[in-house]
Amino acid sequence: MTGDDSQSDTEEFRTSRRKRSRIHRLDVSSLIGRKLVTLVLVGTLVFLMLPIFMTIVASFGTTWTGVLPRGYFNLDNWLTVLGLAEGVGVRQGVISGLAFSTLLATGGMVINVIVGVPIAYALTRYDFFAKDYINTLAILPIVPGIVLAVAFLRTYPEMGGSAFGLIIGYALLKSPYMVLTVQSSFQAMNLQQIEESARSLGASWIRTFLTVIVPNAKNGIIAGCIITWTLAAAEFNFTFMVHARGPRPFSLFLFENITRSPVLQGAAAVSVYFAIVTAAILILQTAGKAGFTTVEEQ
Amino acid sequence: MAEVTLDSVTKRYAEEIAVDDITLTVEDGQVLGVIGPSGCGKTTTLRTIAGFETPTDGRVLFDGEDVTDVPPENRNVGLVFQSYALFNNMTVLDNVAFGLKMQGVAKAERETRANELLELVGIEEHADKNPKQLSGGQQQRVGLARALAIEPRILLLDEPMTGLDAKLKDRLEREIGTLLEELEITALYVTHDQREAMIMCDRIAVMNDGHIEQVGSPEEIYEQPANEFVAEFVGTANVLEGTIHDGQIDLGFAQLGTDGLSVSDGDVTVVVRPEGITVGRGPIEATISDIYYAGETIQATALLPDGQELSIELDKSMGRLSENDTIELELDPTEIHVLSN
Amino acid sequence: MAEVTLDSVTKRYAEEIAVDDITLTVEDGQVLGVIGPSGCGKTTTLRTIAGFETPTDGRVLFDGEDVTDVPPENRNVGLVFQSYALFNNMTVLDNVAFGLKMQGVAKAERETRANELLELVGIEEHADKNPKQLSGGQQQRVGLARALAIEPRILLLDEPMTGLDAKLKDRLEREIGTLLEELEITALYVTHDQREAMIMCDRIAVMNDGHIEQVGSPEEIYEQPANEFVAEFVGTANVLEGTIHDGQIDLGFAQLGTDGLSVSDGDVTVVVRPEGITVGRGPIEATISDIYYAGETIQATALLPDGQELSIELDKSMGRLSENDTIELELDPTEIHVLSN
Amino acid sequence: LGEEPDDDVQTYTVGHGEYEQEVSSADFPDELFIYAVQTGWSNWDAVMEAFEDEYGIPLHDDQRTSGEALSNIRANANNQTHSAYNGFYPVGLEAWEDGFTTDYKPAGWDQVPDEFKTDDGHVTATRQMTVAINYRRDVYEERGLDEPETWEDLKHPDIAQDMAINVPGAGAGLNAMLSINHAYGGDLDDLDPLFEYLEEIADHGAEHRRNLDRQFTAGEISTYAEFDFGGLSTKYNDDDIAEEDVGVMIPTGPDGGEGAVAAPYGYALLEGAPNPDTAKLFMDFVLSPDVQQLFFDGFVRPIRADELDAPDEFPPQEQYSAASFEIDQIELLEKQEDIVSEIIDQSPLPGVEA
Amino acid sequence: MSGSTASADTRNPSGVVAKAQSAAFPETEADRERRRIVIMCLPYFALAAVGAFVPLAIMARMSVSTERFENAGFTMEAWRTLLTEPVYWEVAWNTLWFAVATTVFSVVIGVAISHALAKYDLPFENTLIALISFPIALPGIVVAFMIIVLFGRTGLLTNLVAFFTGQSPIDLAMAVSVFGLFLGYSFSLIPRSTMVLRGAFAEINEDAEEAARSLGASPLLTFYYVTLPQVWPGIVAALVLTFRTALAIFGTVLVLPALNVATLRISLEIQSLGFNSQIAAAIGLIYFFFILSFTFAGVKLLDNEALKI
Ligand SMILES: Nc1ncnc2c1ncn2[C@@H]1O[C@H](COP(=O)(O)OP(=O)(O)OP(=O)(O)O)[C@@H](O)[C@H]1O
Numbered sequence A: 001m002t003g004d005d006s007q008s009d010t011e012e013f014r015t016s017r018r019k020r021s022r023i024h025r026l027d028v029s030s031l032i033g034r035k036l037v038t039l040v041l042v043g044t045l046v047f048l049m050l051p052i053f054m055t056i057v058a059s060f061g062t063t064w065t066g067v068l069p070r071g072y073f074n075l076d077n078w079l080t081v082l083g084l085a086e087g088v089g090v091r092q093g094v095i096s097g098l099a100f101s102t103l104l105a106t107g108g109m110v111i112n113v114i115v116g117v118p119i120a121y122a123l124t125r126y127d128f129f130a131k132d133y134i135n136t137l138a139i140l141p142i143v144p145g146i147v148l149a150v151a152f153l154r155t156y157p158e159m160g161g162s163a164f165g166l167i168i169g170y171a172l173l174k175s176p177y178m179v180l181t182v183q184s185s186f187q188a189m190n191l192q193q194i195e196e197s198a199r200s201l202g203a204s205w206i207r208t209f210l211t212v213i214v215p216n217a218k219n220g221i222i223a224g225c226i227i228t229w230t231l232a233a234a235e236f237n238f239t240f241m242v243h244a245r246g247p248r249p250f251s252l253f254l255f256e257n258i259t260r261s262p263v264l265q266g267a268a269a270v271s272v273y274f275a276i277v278t279a280a281i282l283i284l285q286t287a288g289k290a291g292f293t294t295v296e297e298q
Numbered sequence B, C: 001m002a003e004v005t006l007d008s009v010t011k012r013y014a015e016e017i018a019v020d021d022i023t024l025t026v027e028d029g030q031v032l033g034v035i036g037p038s039g040c041g042k043t044t045t046l047r048t049i050a051g052f053e054t055p056t057d058g059r060v061l062f063d064g065e066d067v068t069d070v071p072p073e074n075r076n077v078g079l080v081f082q083s084y085a086l087f088n089n090m091t092v093l094d095n096v097a098f099g100l101k102m103q104g105v106a107k108a109e110r111e112t113r114a115n116e117l118l119e120l121v122g123i124e125e126h127a128d129k130n131p132k133q134l135s136g137g138q139q140q141r142v143g144l145a146r147a148l149a150i151e152p153r154i155l156l157l158d159e160p161m162t163g164l165d166a167k168l169k170d171r172l173e174r175e176i177g178t179l180l181e182e183l184e185i186t187a188l189y190v191t192h193d194q195r196e197a198m199i200m201c202d203r204i205a206v207m208n209d210g211h212i213e214q215v216g217s218p219e220e221i222y223e224q225p226a227n228e229f230v231a232e233f234v235g236t237a238n239v240l241e242g243t244i245h246d247g248q249i250d251l252g253f254a255q256l257g258t259d260g261l262s263v264s265d266g267d268v269t270v271v272v273r274p275e276g277i278t279v280g281r282g283p284i285e286a287t288i289s290d291i292y293y294a295g296e297t298i299q300a301t302a303l304l305p306d307g308q309e310l311s312i313e314l315d316k317s318m319g320r321l322s323e324n325d326t327i328e329l330e331l332d333p334t335e336i337h338v339l340s341n
Numbered sequence D: 001l002g003e004e005p006d007d008d009v010q011t012y013t014v015g016h017g018e019y020e021q022e023v024s025s026a027d028f029p030d031e032l033f034i035y036a037v038q039t040g041w042s043n044w045d046a047v048m049e050a051f052e053d054e055y056g057i058p059l060h061d062d063q064r065t066s067g068e069a070l071s072n073i074r075a076n077a078n079n080q081t082h083s084a085y086n087g088f089y090p091v092g093l094e095a096w097e098d099g100f101t102t103d104y105k106p107a108g109w110d111q112v113p114d115e116f117k118t119d120d121g122h123v124t125a126t127r128q129m130t131v132a133i134n135y136r137r138d139v140y141e142e143r144g145l146d147e148p149e150t151w152e153d154l155k156h157p158d159i160a161q162d163m164a165i166n167v168p169g170a171g172a173g174l175n176a177m178l179s180i181n182h183a184y185g186g187d188l189d190d191l192d193p194l195f196e197y198l199e200e201i202a203d204h205g206a207e208h209r210r211n212l213d214r215q216f217t218a219g220e221i222s223t224y225a226e227f228d229f230g231g232l233s234t235k236y237n238d239d240d241i242a243e244e245d246v247g248v249m250i251p252t253g254p255d256g257g258e259g260a261v262a263a264p265y266g267y268a269l270l271e272g273a274p275n276p277d278t279a280k281l282f283m284d285f286v287l288s289p290d291v292q293q294l295f296f297d298g299f300v301r302p303i304r305a306d307e308l309d310a311p312d313e314f315p316p317q318e319q320y321s322a323a324s325f326e327i328d329q330i331e332l333l334e335k336q337e338d339i340v341s342e343i344i345d346q347s348p349l350p351g352v353e354a
Numbered sequence E: 001m002s003g004s005t006a007s008a009d010t011r012n013p014s015g016v017v018a019k020a021q022s023a024a025f026p027e028t029e030a031d032r033e034r035r036r037i038v039i040m041c042l043p044y045f046a047l048a049a050v051g052a053f054v055p056l057a058i059m060a061r062m063s064v065s066t067e068r069f070e071n072a073g074f075t076m077e078a079w080r081t082l083l084t085e086p087v088y089w090e091v092a093w094n095t096l097w098f099a100v101a102t103t104v105f106s107v108v109i110g111v112a113i114s115h116a117l118a119k120y121d122l123p124f125e126n127t128l129i130a131l132i133s134f135p136i137a138l139p140g141i142v143v144a145f146m147i148i149v150l151f152g153r154t155g156l157l158t159n160l161v162a163f164f165t166g167q168s169p170i171d172l173a174m175a176v177s178v179f180g181l182f183l184g185y186s187f188s189l190i191p192r193s194t195m196v197l198r199g200a201f202a203e204i205n206e207d208a209e210e211a212a213r214s215l216g217a218s219p220l221l222t223f224y225y226v227t228l229p230q231v232w233p234g235i236v237a238a239l240v241l242t243f244r245t246a247l248a249i250f251g252t253v254l255v256l257p258a259l260n261v262a263t264l265r266i267s268l269e270i271q272s273l274g275f276n277s278q279i280a281a282a283i284g285l286i287y288f289f290f291i292l293s294f295t296f297a298g299v300k301l302l303d304n305e306a307l308k309i
């Protein structure tokens, strides 16, 4: 074979390779436009992520006139929303409100675990009387927080302003998220046989539930914790009506900064929220990993 | 180790009867195979013994003691599932040690014993892995070691090999069979593969539609099936109809003596296995209508002049036969089993 | 019907080579079995022929025509999957008629033809049901009828029996085998069950790790395996090491003549199947270390004085033997296959 | 909570006339809850600090608007969490009418003009704010606009495009709109002049928005109708914007007539207050001349202004004289809800529902 | 207890009383299981009773109270007002059409994304999924802020368009408009619908798709005849869950009040319109029963498997 031949062979080979990579893919989107579908994906991603990113960036800016915020790196917005800035403006302890809200959200989350995990389990594992109705209730967003709050205060006047009332409300309003996420975790497990294995090995039912079932559903439970925690930490409607005394819950601070402050300051407030959400996610994931298992995750 | 007895156990679900008045004893140290078509009640029977199902009627006895209402965790029964059902939140070692932990065995001791069991099933080097990292066969060994760790009175295995690769299954069948024998453990082994049951079990129960059709040794089940269902379900069977008179069985295409058979005149159904048919010589003329080379053996279908078909087995030494070749057959009277008369 | 040729086909994924330079021809009307361990590239080979994978290198030819870049829908290839892959949103009849509908065949005509095919596979009475209402075996027949309806040039079957009940599998193997033969269709039949391949296929390709280790008739594969892998993978094999000198094979425990074998002095590896070992008489003394009643046969392991083990098969007529019994064996020199010398 | 030793207990005399009584420091709470007494508004920072200095009682920083305070009072009808209402005077009258207030006349009550207190001592005004137009002088200059003097001037497209009026639910918003309505000849029974006006500015991009001062300094809006307090405190106290860039003027109607409501703010002791005595102490404190002066310092016109010196930073007195007017608070109370809902239904400006 | 004498009837009690009794004092595994179910459901019912059922009953009472601040007297006035005042019909209509529109849009986008996630070899797929699902954890008021950041007067996109067209950003700002609100809803709903749909798309039987192709179906026909019917239940589940969520969104519309929907109206009744607690309660009840029956229909209609996030 001469060098020329081998040259043209390679050439031909390349052409056919190129042609091949263009042909038929299985999915229909190649026809209506894989490009279009990818564009939708990328567009959605940008739509969802860009404002989050811009919020964080803007919170460190000095002005935002024109396309992009300018004047970095500036902590004034953060100091202002955290109540640490000199001069006029709201001085109330934002930090204490944050701590208070963290406590409330954690309380709501804990109740959601206690309440949501068992019922999600019962609904996934067993067949029983009125199951469909109970399932419906368990995943129902009851009523908008504001009217629930009015009814709540009318039912329990003494709970006005109590942290306990807020925790109960958060637990109730956010429980559907816990039930739904944990349910999908249970559905992905071989629930019955795992449970039966543990029991045949001498574990009482409750021990089985706590040491085998729950740890195996940990991803769903952690996901549920994250969602219920972050939503409770910023639950505005119910808080707004029921909160009266004690440090001002974070959600009210957030709402005020979003609706009543210039964009850069709002951005700083929302960034504070992102920061605590990120911290909560990291803590919950770390705690979840450490607490539930004897093996390293792959 | 214990003797298990099911005493007239019935399990009824809303729509149907899963187990229908079963009475059965598995003797101490015996491995009972349970075979039968899908949905015949095998799993339900096992779950009733383990205590997860409350029988609608009847009792479950371990060594004569009524355990019908004893909770599963107090029965000391080991379970092995087709799906492995391992605890993915624990290492392989902790899976095996779990039962001992529940018994309150100290950590050091239970880990020693769990390691011994992992060695027994040949996967000691994987002790610290997550079960998910193991292959199917390895996971099944973990499942077995975990069940054995509590030294169960009874071991229940529900299709533990289904889904494994043919080659691997072969190896595991032998290994687990040997292990069960050595440990002298009482076990119920559910499978839908009759060959597996014969290789691994001391006795076999053939179930159908919630009933037990027959219980016996593999030989009994294979050679003296109680009825047509068992004959057809276990191995290849030629079930033939005939009549008896004058001490002769008349199958139409063949007449056989009834020496050694206690039969009376009238209609008769007999079972003849392929191995009971001698090929190459004999009074029956037939044509090969189908022939398969199957490695170890050559299997064929012989078409008789009266239109009946017989499953037969050819000897390789007979040389190449092919479809439409004519052969001579003889039924061995001693290999004939009378089903009903 | 067509002849299929794979010409130096390689399929590389990011991490690994699934199919490694395979060249293979399936002749018009032939059924080629493809066997090999999990992950060896069987499915990838089939998908390449069907057009769902573009080979990294090499060509696929149908009747000499390069179809490497023809989209699947224009190849006229029938596919049958282990998972059945039926369209659950259509009736059984519509499943079978789907391919004809795609060809633009008029409704009345395609239904007539679909009904014919359902009759062919013996499930005409289920035509109006939803596939989910059928048993596994019935669903697989629908899958087959659906693939056959388009009168494909080539039929590709990927483990169509895996997951079926042993009994049902047995029956379907024979039925489908007969059907493929009658239709004289070119087919590739993937299975991990070597017995199934032998029963159903004209020729068998044994794959391992992306390569083809051997292609040949079932007899060739079983009786003259090309290498140890094939010998071990297909059936039960005793692979023995020995030396040749003076026209004698010395296996340590036995000496055999080399009549009819073309071998030279030196080390040798031979394969002996259990059927090649006569049990009951002979010069080799052994102890039974393991014995299984398997219905049709009794399988055992014989422990030789030098510690080697041999898989053997016992004749039922030999009466009850059990573990630790001593037996005498003889290797049949004509049944020995030399692997390497 | 341990009992304080006896010798630390102090008593104070509070109340006007028949309401005179002793309050004891033994009854002081750890924190006093009064609605809408909050940092960042009306110089309450200084008032809160002074009160704590004087009596050692911190006040809860209650960041509510008057309307929010009223909703909270109503929602907690069966168990009040705060001791007193504070905020927009007519909203206080609503709470009074709903029966949530109780009678108490603080020391200095007699100094409060009659039209700014209820006879029964339930609601008492403590300060006053006048509707003003706050505008960015730098932006106006850039756009080549004249400084505004009347509501009419705001119809200019270059002004209306980034102008905002607070929502009707907020006192500042409602008063700004009542001012416009009055300026164009409407009254509490006829809001049509307001809607005609809003129509015109809506076409150019004006909106309803809530708390506007920070958005104003950030340049998101260049003009907003608010109280004088808002503009003045931004002008003089806000580091983010130069003093000369903020203009505050009291607008007249198109023909130079009245165009700026002077709106009273006040407080009311709540029925069932958790700490009534301490609340009374606070109410007396707020009405005392020193504290009234603190309001002045924070650009809020105290109710006892006549007794004090007004700072120079306020717009010229002539603007107030020419433009400001008062609304009958009792009449407003009766009609307020209908007015708010009518505005919500009919305002053409986006953002009205908030 | 001695099982030996137990008859079929005593082993498996029927009738509610007998069942309750056996669950309280279990003797058989079946009884113990029944007790477990009760115990597992109990915490939820305790919370729901305290936090929802009793307040809901009080709310029902509230809607027929003659007094605004306490439950007293009886009048149907609030219900009559709801039926007769056109503004409430408008609120109902706004609520429905807007929830339907945003739901359909979000599910369509979700379908495209799930399809891409299931079918394309995307880089960093797990990160992508994490990013797309993250907004599920964001409350409505924060979501509204996201829209302000993009489309407000200082918004990035507003100013970008302004920069290129030379128009004033003030004219271009769309955050507080029905369009802005639409995007705000979509910001919350797209991640939810995508997470529901992802399951359906991940479970597509690709073998069946390949079977169809080999039978001569083009990619488009394969999608129509084989893929779509498989993902349809997932799409319905996504529609159900997304629609429910759309009805319940409040924080976003509170910050971007461009359309008077039920949640906003409830807030308005309580805050700005003089604490019309009776009307707010009546709207709340209608809302509750609407979502209850809708969810129940969803649970019945769909396989449980499909109803998950
Ligand atoms: N929880 C249940 N509720 C209702 N019917 C059930 C239940 N469990 C089993 N059944 C029914 O009881 C019968 C026996 O089921 P079982 O699982 O014991 O069969 P099996 O022999 O193990 O079958 P397979 O070989 O398929 O595992 C079947 O008809 C099954 O449908």
Ligand SMILES: Nc1ncnc2c1ncn2[C@@H]1O[C@H](COP(=O)(O)OP(=O)(O)OP(=O)(O)O)[C@@H](O)[C@H]1O
Residues within 6 Å of the ligand: C013, C014, C015, C016, C017, C018, C036, C037, C038, C039, C040, C041, C042, C043, C044, C045, C192
């Ligand atoms: N889409 C893919 N991407 C990457 N690797 C793949 C892909 N498909 C197959 N492989 C790899 O290619 C090799 C061959 O796979 P293939 O499915 O052809 O094996 P197989 O012989 O059919 O196995 P089995 O018997 O388990 O079905 C395997 O190692 C597999 O992991």
Ligand SMILES: NCCCCNCCCN
Residues within 6 Å of the ligand: A090, D036, D038, D040, D041, D063, D064, D065, D066, D086, D087, D088, D211, D265
């Ligand atoms: N920090 C927000 C200020 C809102 C205005 N408050 C008005 C209170 C009236 N007293």
Ligand SMILES: [Mg+2]
Residues within 6 Å of the ligand: B042, B043, B044, B158
């Ligand atoms: Mg079973």
Ligand SMILES: [Mg+2]
Residues within 6 Å of the ligand: C042, C043, C044, C158
């Ligand atoms: Mg494969």
